[in-house]
Amino acid sequence: MAQKPQLITTKIPPAAPVTQNQDLYTLGLLFYGMKEKILAIPGFPSSFTTPAPPVHRIQAAGARAGGLGMFATVDLDVGDLIVCERPIVVAPQRLPFPEGPDGKAAHDMYEMAMIFQLGPERTDAYFALSNCFGKSVPEVYGIMNTNALPVGALPGHDGACLAVFKEISRVNHSCRPNAVYSWHLTSFTGQLRALQPIKKGKQIFITYLGIDQPRANRQRAMLDKFKFKCKCGACSLSGQYARFSDLRRTLILAQAYADLTRTDADVLAWATNPTLPDRMLVDAAELWLNWMIGERSMNDVLLPVIFSRLCKAYAALEDEEAVRKYAKQAAALETAFTGDDGGWHAVAAAPRNNIWWGLRRKARQIVDQ
Numbered sequence: 001m002a003q004k005p006q007l008i009t010t011k012i013p014p015a016a017p018v019t020q021n022q023d024l025y026t027l028g029l030l031f032y033g034m035k036e037k038i039l040a041i042p043g044f045p046s047s048f049t050t051p052a053p054p055v056h057r058i059q060a061a062g063a064r065a066g067g068l069g070m071f072a073t074v075d076l077d078v079g080d081l082i083v084c085e086r087p088i089v090v091a092p093q094r095l096p097f098p099e100g101p102d103g104k105a106a107h108d109m110y111e112m113a114m115i116f117q118l119g120p121e122r123t124d125a126y127f128a129l130s131n132c133f134g135k136s137v138p139e140v141y142g143i144m145n146t147n148a149l150p151v152g153a154l155p156g157h158d159g160a161c162l163a164v165f166k167e168i169s170r171v172n173h174s175c176r177p178n179a180v181y182s183w184h185l186t187s188f189t190g191q192l193r194a195l196q197p198i199k200k201g202k203q204i205f206i207t208y209l210g211i212d213q214p215r216a217n218r219q220r221a222m223l224d225k226f227k228f229k230c231k232c233g234a235c236s237l238s239g240q241y242a243r244f245s246d247l248r249r250t251l252i253l254a255q256a257y258a259d260l261t262r263t264d265a266d267v268l269a270w271a272t273n274p275t276l277p278d279r280m281l282v283d284a285a286e287l288w289l290n291w292m293i294g295e296r297s298m299n300d301v302l303l304p305v306i307f308s309r310l311c312k313a314y315a316a317l318e319d320e321e322a323v324r325k326y327a328k329q330a331a332a333l334e335t336a337f338t339g340d341d342g343g344w345h346a347v348a349a350a351p352r353n354n355i356w357w358g359l360r361r362k363a364r365q366i367v368d369q
């Protein structure tokens with residue numbers, strides 16, 4: 001019979017800096033062998049910085065989202081780092097907890113191990129987080145499922161893993177988010193960045209689940225997984241505005257899949273065929289971009305494709321201003337999603353230094369000869 005994977009509780013990174021700063025280490029509820037593979041990542045753990053003094057505050061969230069929430073304490077621009085932190089706990093998404101009385105014993109054991117290894121401050125921070133499952137599941141598990149954010153696959157385990165944070169886990173959900181969370185493996189941190197300009201005093205929202213879905217699907221999923229009825233701006237629309245929003249989101253999702261299969265070949269086909277209208281590609285790409293911005297549904301698959309098309313097509317049309325504008329916008333959003341501009345600042349700095357530059361004119365010259 002196959003051996004069941006063994007779960008252990010362990011500190012990551014190693015305990016050395018713990019005495020100086022409790023916030024530097026994470027408790028891993030991991031399968032045996034994972035910790036060694038994580039520690040073997042080249043450069044692990046890399047250092048990280050977070051804004052000091054902080055640019056956010058945790059306070060009562062108000063009517064639209066229950067309990068506490070995170071608020072900006074300064075004006076923030078697209079791509080600005082709001083907070084970077086090591087999680088309190090990481091764990092595989094699917095924990096092989098046994099059912100029945102054995103399951104209760106296993107939870108009690110993990111709870112004890114967590115409290116023992118986390119120390120009082122981090123334990124208090126963990127158990128102060130919200131638990132939307134009440135007493136229907138053991139508390140450690142309820143808090144984990146209410147607050148965990150994705151960290152993808154960690155070395156040594158094929159399935160998805162999750163992380164619970166002291167600060168980032170306080171961010172409420174909106175189907176029109178103004179911030180985005182991302183995970184950085186080498187520094188073992190979660191990062192929160194602005195997805196649009198956020199004014200001082202405004203609440204910061206991320207999205208918990210895919211939001212390129214009609215409202216009914218989003219609300220069902222939110223109720224199922226997080227036990228609340230979303231009352232965000234998009235969910236509060238009525239009549240034709242609600243139908244329009246549903247339609248736009250459905251089309252954005254469909255387009256994201258369609259654009260995945262496209263390559264530069266169709267940009268080249270347009271650029272080198274002067275009989276096709278000049279604005280054929282840019283009109284379509286600007287429509288998708290405006291819809292995404294209108295819904296604040298920045299599909300991270302579609303967005304790079306759209307910006308890449310816009311910059312190539314406007315370079316082919318020799319519109320320096322437009323290339324610069326879209327490359328700057330792409331740099332800010334790419335930074336928001338990944339922490340890195342993805343090379344877009346270089347495109348913005350030299351719009352003519354681009355193999356697509358002037359392709360339409362050259363194609364016309366060839367036809368005219």
Ligand SMILES: C[S@@+](CC[C@H](N)C(=O)[O-])C[C@H]1O[C@@H](n2cnc3c(N)ncnc32)[C@H](O)[C@@H]1O
Nearest residue numbers: 065066067068130132147169170172173226228
């Ligand atoms: C990760 S916690 C967010 C922080 C939480 N509000 C707190 O007080 O710690 C997730 C829980 O917050 C609440 N929540 C988050 N977004 C919400 C929203 N848009 N509307 C209502 N409740 C929301 C729900 O109870 C949900 O289960």
